[in-house]
Amino acid sequence: MNELVFFINKGILxxxxxxxxxxLGAIGVTLIFGILRFAHFAHGDMMTLGAFIxxxxxxxxxxxGFAGPLPIAMMVLPIVMILTAGISIGIDRxxxxxxxxxxxxxxxxxxxxxxxxxxxxGLIRLFAGPSSRELYFNEPKDIFRIEVPGANQMITVTEPxxxxxxxxxxxxxxxxxxxxxxxxxxxxxxxSDNPSLAQxxxxxxxxxxxxxxxxxxxxxxxxxxxxxxxxxxxxxLSFNILLPIFAATIVGGIGQPYGAIAxxxxxxxxETLAVFNWSVLLxxxxxxxxxxxxxxxxxxxxxxxxxxxxxxxxxxLILIYRPxxxxxxxxx
Amino acid sequence: xxxxxRDLLLFAGLGVLFAIIFYTQGTAxxxxxxxxxxCYAMIAFGLxxxxxxxxxxxxxxxxxxxxxxxxxxxxxxxVNQAFWDSEGPAMLGDVLVKVAIGAAAVFAASRxxxxxxxxxxxxxxxxxxxxVAYLVVSASLDPTARYIERxxxxxxxxxxxxxxxxxxxxxxxxxxxxxxxxxxxxLRSDYLAIATLGIAQIIKTFLKNADWLTRGTQTVSPLPWPxxxxxxxxxxAARASYLVLTAVMLVIVYMLLQRVYHAxxxxxxxxxxxxxxxxxxxxxxxxxxxxxxFVFGCVLMGIGGATLIHFNTIFDPNGFVDLNHTFxxxxxxxxxxxxxxxxxxxxxxxxxxxxxxxEPVTLVIFDYIRTIGRDMFGWQAPAxxxxxxxxxxxxxxxxxxxxxxxxxxxxxxxxRLSRKA
Amino acid sequence: xxxxxxxNLHAGYGQMTILKGIDMTLEAGxxxxxxxxxxxxxxxxxKAIFGMLNITEGSIHFDGHDITGISxxxxxxxxxxxxPQEHNVFATLTVHENxxxxxxxxxxxxxxxxxxxxxxxxxxxxxxRQAAGELSGGQRQMVAFGRALxxxxxxxxxxxxxxxxxxxxxxxxxxxxxxxxxxxVTVAMVEQNAKQALAIAHKGFVLANGQNSYTDTGxxxxxxxxxxxxxxxx
Numbered sequence: 001m002n003e004l005v006f007f008i009n010k011g012i013l014x015x016x017x018x019x020x021x022x023x024l025g026a027i028g029v030t031l032i033f034g035i036l037r038f039a040h041f042a043h044g045d046m047m048t049l050g051a052f053i054x055x056x057x058x059x060x061x062x063x064x065g066f067a068g069p070l071p072i073a074m075m076v077l078p079i080v081m082i083l084t085a086g087i088s089i090g091i092d093r094x095x096x097x098x099x100x101x102x103x104x105x106x107x108x109x110x111x112x113x114x115x116x117x118x119x120x121x122g123l124i125r126l127f128a129g130p131s132s133r134e135l136y137f138n139e140p141k142d143i144f145r146i147e148v149p150g151a152n153q154m155i156t157v158t159e160p161x162x163x164x165x166x167x168x169x170x171x172x173x174x175x176x177x178x179x180x181x182x183x184x185x186x187x188x189x190x191x192s193d194n195p196s197l198a199q200x201x202x203x204x205x206x207x208x209x210x211x212x213x214x215x216x217x218x219x220x221x222x223x224x225x226x227x228x229x230x231x232x233x234x235x236x237l238s239f240n241i242l243l244p245i246f247a248a249t250i251v252g253g254i255g256q257p258y259g260a261i262a263x264x265x266x267x268x269x270x271e272t273l274a275v276f277n278w279s280v281l282l283x284x285x286x287x288x289x290x291x292x293x294x295x296x297x298x299x300x301x302x303x304x305x306x307x308x309x310x311x312x313x314x315x316x317l318i319l320i321y322r323p324x325x326x327x328x329x330x331x332x
Numbered sequence: 333x334x335x336x337x338r339d340l341l342l343f344a345g346l347g348v349l350f351a352i353i354f355y356t357q358g359t360a361x362x363x364x365x366x367x368x369x370x371c372y373a374m375i376a377f378g379l380x381x382x383x384x385x386x387x388x389x390x391x392x393x394x395x396x397x398x399x400x401x402x403x404x405x406x407x408x409x410x411v412n413q414a415f416w417d418s419e420g421p422a423m424l425g426d427v428l429v430k431v432a433i434g435a436a437a438v439f440a441a442s443r444x445x446x447x448x449x450x451x452x453x454x455x456x457x458x459x460x461x462x463x464v465a466y467l468v469v470s471a472s473l474d475p476t477a478r479y480i481e482r483x484x485x486x487x488x489x490x491x492x493x494x495x496x497x498x499x500x501x502x503x504x505x506x507x508x509x510x511x512x513x514x515x516x517x518x519l520r521s522d523y524l525a526i527a528t529l530g531i532a533q534i535i536k537t538f539l540k541n542a543d544w545l546t547r548g549t550q551t552v553s554p555l556p557w558p559x560x561x562x563x564x565x566x567x568x569a570a571r572a573s574y575l576v577l578t579a580v581m582l583v584i585v586y587m588l589l590q591r592v593y594h595a596x597x598x599x600x601x602x603x604x605x606x607x608x609x610x611x612x613x614x615x616x617x618x619x620x621x622x623x624x625x626f627v628f629g630c631v632l633m634g635i636g637g638a639t640l641i642h643f644n645t646i647f648d649p650n651g652f653v654d655l656n657h658t659f660x661x662x663x664x665x666x667x668x669x670x671x672x673x674x675x676x677x678x679x680x681x682x683x684x685x686x687x688x689x690x691e692p693v694t695l696v697i698f699d700y701i702r703t704i705g706r707d708m709f710g711w712q713a714p715a716x717x718x719x720x721x722x723x724x725x726x727x728x729x730x731x732x733x734x735x736x737x738x739x740x741x742x743x744x745x746x747x748r749l750s751r752k753a
Numbered sequence: 754x755x756x757x758x759x760x761n762l763h764a765g766y767g768q769m770t771i772l773k774g775i776d777m778t779l780e781a782g783x784x785x786x787x788x789x790x791x792x793x794x795x796x797x798x799x800k801a802i803f804g805m806l807n808i809t810e811g812s813i814h815f816d817g818h819d820i821t822g823i824s825x826x827x828x829x830x831x832x833x834x835x836x837p838q839e840h841n842v843f844a845t846l847t848v849h850e851n852x853x854x855x856x857x858x859x860x861x862x863x864x865x866x867x868x869x870x871x872x873x874x875x876x877x878x879x880x881x882r883q884a885a886g887e888l889s890g891g892q893r894q895m896v897a898f899g900r901a902l903x904x905x906x907x908x909x910x911x912x913x914x915x916x917x918x919x920x921x922x923x924x925x926x927x928x929x930x931x932x933x934x935x936x937x938v939t940v941a942m943v944e945q946n947a948k949q950a951l952a953i954a955h956k957g958f959v960l961a962n963g964q965n966s967y968t969d970t971g972x973x974x975x976x977x978x979x980x981x982x983x984x985x986x987x
Contacts, residue, residue: 039522041391041529095734107389107521108737111662114391115733118659122727129716130723183857186846190854193843200803200837201900202829202858239533239654246526301467305541312530319515319523321455 001151003280008155011276017161017230019268020168024223025241026248026260027175028216034192034255035212036096038109043220044242045120048235050084050221051228052124055135062137073135073229074163080225081218088217089210091116097209117238124235132234135225160229167222172261175215179257184211192255240308244271247311251318253325262326271310274302339674339745346681353685363571364643365688370578371640373680376664377585377673378632384671384747385598386625387605389521392512393633394657395532398649399508400501400634401641402539402546405489408497408556408642412488420484423476430472434465480544486552487545494558498638505634506627508535513626518619532658539649546649553646578639582677585632589673601625602671659729660687666736669743678745690728694721756781756816756939757802757908763810764801770809771797773963779956781907784930784940786971788947788984789960795943796838798960799910802941803828803835816907829858834901838912841897844886848877851885851896855903863903870899873932891922898929902938909933911942927953947984951975959984 025043032040057080058073068075095112142159179185184207191198191208199205227241228234248267252259279299286295302310318325354362375397382388390396415421441461445454480487512531516524539546546552559573592598604618637657641647660683668679698721705711714720736743759777763770772794779785787795800806802813808822815831828835834855843851852870856863871878874895880888885896894914901909911930915923923946931953934940944950951957954971959980967980974980 033522039526041525095738098738104737104741107387107525108741110389110522110525111666112734112737114659114662115730115737118655118730118733119727120730122723122725122730125723125726126720129714129720131716183853186850186853187857189846189850190843193845194840197837197840197843198854199825200835201854202826202904203854204826239529243526243530243533250523250526303541306534306537308530308533308537312534315526315530316515317459319519319527323519 001148002153003284005148005151005153005155006280007276009153011273013155013157013161015269015272016265017164017268018272019265020164021223021227021241021264022244022248022268023261023264024168024171024219024226025245026252026264027171027257028219029245029249030252030255030257030260031188031192031212032216033249035188035195035208036100036109037195038106038113039246040216041110041113041242042091042117042120043216043245044238044240045117045124046084046088046217046220047224047227047241048124048233048237049087049120049224050080050217051135051224051233052128052235053083053221054080054225054228055128055133055233058135058137067138070163071136071139071141071159071229073137073225074160077167077222077225081221084221085214085217088213088220092209092213121235121238128233128235130235132232133228134232135228158230160226164226164230167226171219171222175257178215184208188212243308243315244268244311247315247318250315250323251325253327256325256327259325259327266326267311267314270314271307274310275300275304275307335748339678342678342745343674346678349682349685353689360567360571363568363575365685367571367575367578367643368640368688369681369684370575370582371636371643372661372664372684373582373677374578374585374636374639375633375661376668376676376680377582377589378629378636379661379665380668380670380673380676381589381632382626382629383665384669384676385593385601385605386622387521388517388622388626388629389525390528390626390629391525391658391662392528392530392532392535393661394652394654395528395535396505396509396630396633397637397640397657398532398539398652399535400505400637401647401652403504403634404494404497404501404638404642405546405552405555405647406487406497407490407492407500408494409489409491409552410556411491412484412486415480415484415486415488418480418483420476420480420487423472423479424487427469427473427476430465430469434461434469437461438465477542477544486543486547494556494642497642498558498635501634501638502631503634505637506631509627509630510623513623517622517626532654536649536652539652546647549648549650551646551648555642555645555647557642557645574643578643581635581639586673586677593673597621655726655729659733660684663729663732663736665743666733667740667743669745669747671747672743672745675743675745675747679743687725690725691722694724697721698724754817755779756783757785757941758814759798759802759811760814761811762798762801762808762813764797764806764808766806771806771963772801774811774965775801775960775963776965776968777958779908779939779941781939782934782937783955784934784942784953784971785956785958786947786950786954787941787943787958787960788945788950789958789966790984793960794963795960796912797963799835799912799941799943802910803833829904832904832907833910834904834906834908835910836897836901836912836914838914838916842885842888842893842900845884847882848885848888848896849881851900852903855900858904866903866905870902873902873929874899890918891925894918894922894926895929898933902933902936906938908939908941911940913943913945915944915946923949948975 025047029040029043032038054073054076057076061072061076066072095116096109099109099112144157144159144162145154147154179189187198187203188208188211190201190203191205195205244267248263249260250263251266252261252263277298277300279295279297282295282299286293350362350366353365375393379390379393382390438458438461441457442454444457445451449457508531512527516527540548542548543550557570557574559577560570562570564570565573601621604621664679664683665676667683668677669675695718698717702713702717705713755778757777757779759775762772762775765771775794775798777785777798787798789795797806801808804820804823804825804827811821812819813821815833818831820828820831843854846854852867856866871881876892877895877899880892885893888896914930915926918926927949930940930942942950951971951974957967957969957971957974958965959967959974967974967977969977
């Protein structure tokens with residue numbers, strides 16, 4: 001039974017946690033890909049930026065003696081999301097819009113987003129330094145334990161993890177209603193589907209672009225902050241988080257927000273289960289069969305150091321076998 | 333004619349810049365910077381070919397440099413007798429046989445459609461074979477790696493002459509490029525960007541963790557030189573002869589590229605780049621041409637990486653970073669003028685010099701900021717200000733990229749389309 | 754004053770000039786048909802009206818306003834709608850959502866117009882919850898027309914509405930065009946099937962090499978032996 005609890009903690013829950021983070025990131029990337037038609041390489045650093053803003057705000061409030069029922073970094077989340085969304089729009093205006101207007105090819109925008117990511121990286125490291133930081137200030141990190149009958153270990157979920165599940169769920173539901181019910185949400189889908197017809201129809205592309213950055217930037221800030229709350233704020237996440245998010249986007253199908261959510265969890269679970277030590281689950285089976293076979297000490301499919309290979313291999317396989325992704329996205 | 337004169341002027345300015353550096357920084361140091369800049373120019377040729385000529389977006393240059401560097405290390409480093417005397421070669425041979433069998437099985441499975449199997453089944457078979465092959469290989473590689481690390485440290489090299497190593501560097505980088513290109517080049521360039529970014533991170537991770545093969549973070553040194561070293565002919569003479577060697581290689585590659593550029597093949601590539609619709613109408617042929625370009629460009633990157641790493645005589649997987657080995661090269665190429673080989677050289681030399689000089693300059697500037705901040709505002713600078721200061725260079729690289737794209741998309745020495753054609 | 758007045762229009766893509774002096778006037782309530790050989794600039798003329806081209810010379814006036822070179826998304830406000838030749842529906846949106854997008858620029862209650870559209874195109878009503886991309890070619894064309902009607906346009910521009918449809922559908926499409934015109938909508942239409950199109954046209958414009966060759970009533974053009982010889986295949 002203990003082994004099963006271990007599997008729930010290190011496999012199922014861990015996969016759901018990282019899957020949620022990837023999903024939140026991938027929604028933004030897929031919307032930007034669908035509407036602005038380029039792979040947004042600055043998304044990873046946008047997440048870090050959001051977390052960094054949360055850190056600064058929370059640190060300032062903590063220093064002012066502010067306290068509340070939740071960790072401060074969680075309570076400032078709405079402000080963080082708004083600020084990050086605003087910065088995203090600013091970045092778009094300064095760096096991407098002029099290129100779009102001059103009729104540059106999509107790939108030039110990809111290059112520009114790499115320039116932006118380097119700028120963000122530089123600024124974040126200049127102000128935050130290279131070391132990682134805690135987003136918990138005065139308050140303890142609550143841990144919830146669920147007892148399992150017949151096991152002396154417990155299923156454990158920390159406060160930020162629980163919060164992550166809740167905000168992910170809320171975001172997904174809100175996004176669903178926004179895209180399927182609201183005028184602007186439908187317009188976003190229309191632009192993603194057929195930009196020239198959308199223009200002919202009188203849909204203002206710039207409004208849609210702005211909405212895209214608000215959602216993408218806001219969710220990136222959310223994902224970055226939640227990740228930093230769960231682990232810690234690392235300024236050098238960048239490409240290491242970007243690759244699985246791109247993989248999630250493409251696995252889900254480009255331009256498909258629901259696909260991005262599914263893709264996020266697929267990639268998150270693939271990664272978690274690939275580095276999971278399966279001997280833990282084999283040991284009880286070996287005991288029942290009177291040790292008919294020997295269980296190696298560690299039986300992970302992929303060594304932890306090579307974790308990044310998992311999203312990459314997924315990405316390559318999907319490009320070979322189903323470039324449209326599971327939700328039949330666009331092939332650009 | 334005026335174009336040529338302009339180029340000449342720009343290069344003359346560059347010459348003056350180098351003269352100043354030689355004069356102020358001393359010959360030995362300046363020789364080092366120049367050799368490194370030439371190695372970067374070789375790599376920049378590769379990117380200029382890919383991006384400038386064919387519009388291929390490679391953000392994994394670091395991976396191809398690292399792969400080339402490792403290949404050269406393996407071929408040229410002295411033989412590790414302890415490894416060859418142990419069980420290691422036999423065990424490794426066993427692993428390689430399994431790799432070969434696995435690869436053959438996967439290939440066979442992927443071609444099983446030829447005997448009439450339905451497509452989903454072929455996919456399923458291929459994936460299962462791939463998974464099984466992976467598990468078998470990794471299960472036998474693990475103990476082998478541990479054994480080699482315990483008994484012999486690492487595999488060592490083959491002890492062959494350096495030129496063989498450089499050739500191997502090109503071959504290995506090209507082979508990896510072939511696989512990546514085969515998968516991604518039929519699709520839009522964004523996919524290639526993502527895939528190359530990924531492959532670069534993975535190559536680095538592998539080189540860093542495969543201690544049995546590369547000694548990982550313990551680094552390997554000294555790498556042999558193709559020319560007499562400092563111990564034999566003295567510091568300056570040794571570096572100068574390395575400089576001559578790289579310069580000669582660069583000139584040969586330049587002439588080769590110029591010929592290619594003006595050949596019908598080069599014209600066709602530019603046509604493809606400038607008109608994607610026409611390109612897709614031409615279909616498969618285009619993908620094949622693109623693959624050739626991509627592989628050739630990566631070969632140059634591999635060779636450039638090997639020359640760079642041999643010059644510094646140390647192989648350190650952690651020394652390969654995206655900033656220095658991917659984005660710096662992008663700045664060189666887009667600033668110099670993509671699609672123009674003179675632009676690539678010019679960009680590489682200029683940017684590399686600025687880059688090297690920027691480190692001390694940044695530190696000095698931040699030292700001032702620290703002093704002024706302390707004296708005037710009582711500001712206590714963070715202890716890691718120096719490493720933070722260097723982050724400014726990352727910012728500047730990013731800013732340069734975005735600004736060049738917006739205000740000078742054709743670079744300093746723009747591509748010249750010959751009207752003759 | 755005419756509803757649509759095009760004077761000496763020169764336009765093209767980038768450096769390339771395709772239209773070299775087009776004149777065209779349409780009165781309110783008319784059907785105008787633009788015909789001519791391939792490459793004459795028929796679709797280009799529509800796109801120029803719709804602000805999708807580079808206009809170098811000449812002017813376009815609509816209902817007393819100068820709309821030369823206006824950006825496409827602003828034309829809905831002038832009550833001009835366009836149905837492009839290809840990709841003229843949002844394939845991943847439902848039929849209903851396509852119509853809603855047609856009314857994107859409207860802030861008032863448009864449910865009455867929506868009901869009217871479903872009345873003109875009954876098959877759409879049953880398929881309103883289906884993605885437009887799943888419909889047949891003819892039904893997709895209805896969605897495209899319906900979407901354009903949502904702003905209650907004064908002028909509707911149709912770019913080869915029968916292209917790619919079977920002959921059976923063709924006359925149905927022309928019937929729909931007449932029906933739309935009966936609602937009081939002025940129609941400017943580019944057509945390959947010149948004879949049928951001119952038969953329903955109040956006014957016809959024969960273009961060649963980016964210029965007007967003949968302008969007359971539809972009937973007169975059909976009866977003109979020269980036009981028949983050179984453009985209508987005898």
